[in-house]
Amino acid sequence: MHVLDKTQIEAVAVHSAKTRQPLYAPRKKIFPKRASGSFRRFKWLVMAITLGIYYLTPWLRWDRGPFAPDQAVLVDLANRRFYFFFIEIWPQEFYYVAGLLVMAGVGLFLVTSTVGRAWCGYTCPQTVWVDLFLVVERAIEGDRNARMKLDAGPWTARKLSLRVSKHAIWLVIGAATGGAWIFYFADAPTLAGELLTGTAAPVAYITVAVLTATTYTLGGLMREQVCTYMCPWPRIQAAMLDESSLTVTYNDWRGEPRSRHAKTVQAAGQPVGDCVDCNACVAVCPMGIDIRDGQQLECITCALCIDACDGVMDKLGRERGLISYATLSDYNANMMLATAGGSGLVNPSLVRTADGQFSDKVAHFHIRKIFRPRTYVYMGLWSLIGLGLLYSLLTRDRLEVNVLHDRNPQFVTLSDGSIRNGYTVKLLNMIPEPRTIVVTMQGLQGAEMSVVGDDIPAGRSFAIPVEPDRLKMLKVFVRQPADQIRGTAQTFKFRVEDKASFEADEYTATFNAPETAK
């Protein structure tokens, strides 16, 4: 069948597993052809969602009352707060962020061990932005052949205008990317106004400039080189894959021997596989590889070659899946079938019945294959950390007291013989509303406390207002009469309480006295 003769593409893999070029060889340009199919549609969807989240999130508002910013997601460096919708994280609660990073790491292990480098192929910012830059490139310069022709042609006014337009739009995307990033660190509408009127802080312009340059360079100019040479993930991922992990696979057990002249070969009595050597899979590959060479470090498993090949198989009236997501164990089983137990070359007729259908012995993927002890462990670990964080978040205190005992002097003997200790009491009101906090002493018989610089009368309890979302620091003196002292180091408690919300916290402190005072 020569249906495809007109559509066969003269595409050669830029990076070939068979002929590896030196790492320092000049870059060969890649002109990926536009793909269409279910994976491409899925990638469009992921791209729209991820870019939408990135660019729009800083503009979402979240009402926290008059004493806190109303930006839903905000890293408030000046006040050392991180706001995420209804959650507010203080610096000492950074372990939530650390926990989320650990969850992200375990999640990445889970995803990689089940569906291979899905992160790289669908959601990695490098992949998403390169895809976006390619959309611009195709819209301006055309698809693969037009771009190759333009690239090889002389510099004309048309070529110059196309190139200038493309790079200008790339720079605008880069600037929008850098702009969106800084909006996470300040009130977005205010900062946008300041940027446009030239009144923003220099660091804002510098950050936008740096991110514009990196986005333009990495996404527009370097593209696949970032994944191949700069990113460590392709190297690390090998340790996470096993024979039950799904990866994009060329099923040579049904594709080989490949031929562009299947009928002629068949007529000559030679075995011929499903691959018509049309190179459609090579032409669409953004990494410039030929998946038929086998698993390669460069492959980001974007699955566009699956779409391309499925399109070819549809035209030929053959089963889809010559290139497919497959596990190594299924692939090996089918290869054993096609090579008669590994004793010969691939003979695709061995995997088919007389009527041309696949034999029942052909192994096909089933979802249960990816559920194995390893994935259960990852899922369990991920859920455990997630539930732990959630529990901690829902039960965390929003009122805290921390106390520092004066180091020098440890105590002072007053003229009446009583002993005085000094403390720095830190009251943390961690809600965006003002509160009145009652501070009470528990224990330390006969002792009283007084607040330095405040006209609160000495006693065992006092009430003090604390501003919303603020830490209030008090210098407190605790005095105990000499006849009440029961040791050189007595413990007692500072108890703080918000009578309105019934939230409370305690801190056990030590009261020091000299030997002679006992």
Ligand code: SF4
């Ligand atoms: S070989 Fe296929 S899955 Fe791998 S990067 Fe190329 S197009 Fe994507």
Ligand code: SF4
């Ligand atoms: S694997 Fe599919 S797309 Fe690639 S050359 Fe063979 S038939 Fe064409």
